[in-house]
Amino acid sequence: MSVIRRRLRTVAVAALATGVALGGTACSKSDDDGGSEGGQVKLVLQTFQNFGYDQAIKDFEAAHPNIKVEHQKMGELRDFQPKLVQWLAAGSGAGDVVGLEEGVLLQYVQNHDKFVNLLDYGAGELKSNFPEWKWNNALTPDGKKLIGLGTDVGGLAMCYRKDLFQQAGLPTDREEVSKRITTWEDYIELGRQFKASGKVKAAWLDSATSLMQPYVMQNSEVFFFDKENKFIGDTNPVVRKAWDMGLQMAAEGLTAKAQRWSADWDAAFKNSAFATIPCPAWMTEGVIAQRSGPANAGKWDIATIPGGGGNWGGSYLAIPAQTKHPKEAYELAKYLTSKEGHLAAFKEAGAMPSDIAGIEDPAFKDKKSDYFSGAPTGKIFGDSVKNLKPVFLGAKHQQVWETIVEPQMQAAERGQLSSEAAWQKAMDEAKKATS
């Protein structure tokens, strides 16, 4: 009995102490809001996948001794996104700085009241650091509110397996390969040659759906939505063209039919199941090198993308309106999207800078990748975004692509249903989801 009682008392004391401590924190927090000096501020940074910020954060903390940054890596975008929506709606739980992918960014621009206006904190001076389209994407239509600063851009290239090319009797030199695939028609033609050689078991491309994003991004100003956010995927001829081209390749046996982002896809890299894959900058070290493993080091190389240039993916950092420390959060976001932050992220995760000075910096420009046979990644990706036209994605782009169109296209690729039936189904579902 006495033991129990003593324990109860301990619990009570502990509970009381916690309560006092919590109350104390709450007080000190509100003090911070009042702009008190000397107190240390803790910022929470939430990102998905791999932003490559480990070193950049250390540098930031060294330069700002009063700020401590807790970096929460939230897994894949699809895991992080629903949580963020809930936290924003609930008014608590979101980090002080959060990563937003361009595919979901517009959804937040539409509901911009959940975010701090970065222009209020002096972000206007940073405008010239970024390509115009990257800046404008995070701006409200009236141009008065900016919710995000650009992190990386997804400059596009074509990654290919040198060793498989050689076995099939194709050129292996990256200049030569780039010349042979200047258009997508050339690219498919080379794939036919690759297969016709009969000397390799591997397919030409990982999946029919891989071709879709780069092709549409290069050839259309809009994707599934027009600029009024109305669904036009069913009438956008470029989308249909890419769909048909991809599935045509699948029908000719040129694709490995691996479902992107599945365990089979991962294994397909290791098992050398395909010879080419369109690769945005963030995919090189972070995805391809990781999945192919050390055994395949030096077998990959990088050529330019057919159709010349293009962008795929890329993210932003935003500050939820619920933050208690908007000023410090802005400092952090500003640092991470500065030249230094961009270059650190590039070094760590291969994320390509969207900062113009960063793209021109030798640290990026002269960068060569050992894993990819010493390919000058900096130059290839840098060139690919030079002539970039902005593409309007629409608020629900990611949802329509990842949960509706891509799975249907994969089903058609695996021969579960005809291309026509899959297209019809995808468009019906997309219309329903966006109405």
Add this chain to the structure above:
Amino acid sequence: MSSAVGTRPRHAAAPPPRTEPRQRSYRLGRWDITYSPYLYVAPFFILFGVFGLFPVLYTVYVSLFDYELLSGTKEFVGLENYRVLLEDSQFWNAAYNTVGIFVLSTVPQLIAALILANLLNRQMRARTLFRMGVVIPNITSVAAVGIIFALIFADRYGLVNWLLGTVGIDPIAWRDNRYASWFAIAFMVDWRWTGYNALIYLGAMQAIPKDLYESASLDGASAWRQFWTITVPLIRPTILFTVIISTIGGFQIFTEPLMYGFGMIRGGGNHEFQTLAMYIYEQTFTGNAEYGYGSAMSWLLFMMIIIFALINFALVRRSVKGEQK
């Protein structure tokens, strides 16, 4: 605590010099006896009310609204969500998948658990080791199990397809074929839960008096006969319990199919293995975050679980009783 309850009335009964305190402590003692029990069970009901009942009722309320979380729209629409839901083919597809996976997993699982329990109920070496061993799958993290099984049943480089290949069988499209995917998911569920149910059955079996078996053997009843006519009827309440629990769990199946589809909430290219819980999640937490629609769906799922639990209860009760005659 109990000693305190016991002593107070005695104090109250002691002859006091003054009347007022005596009366007061007497009254306190009576309150203690009358109200203490309620006080002791209160924590459960308060917690249940806050974290159980309130969310359930609030879900009813939300289900009557067109409630989009991200944009903050909240508009009263009455039963519109339910009307749309009844016409939503994806909802019925998910219901079909859920029931299919449930039947495919629960029936073999409970039968296997019964047999396993019967085996464990014998004299053998290292009995405790085996009895504890069967629950190891159950304490493994579901997500880990899901990832491993997704790899084992991978379409192209999976272990099962490779094994089939070595004996000359064509690889099975584990995700494109609806029934193959059900089978794989049911396999995962059974791997985790058979041992758990076996242990519950074992507990019930040990309460059966041994002399029943002795006299049955004297009468020449085979082990099989003893199992069906003594063991099964006598643990009937336990079987009913596991059936109900499995029904509730089976209808809420979420993590296994999600992991099986590599984390895609869609559950297969054409929703071959998207369960109700997954569809609820898809509507409620992805895309527009349609809380109203998701709430309506949750309620329909709740109703379905009750109905199925009652049907199963009736079915099992009748069939096991039939054996007794």
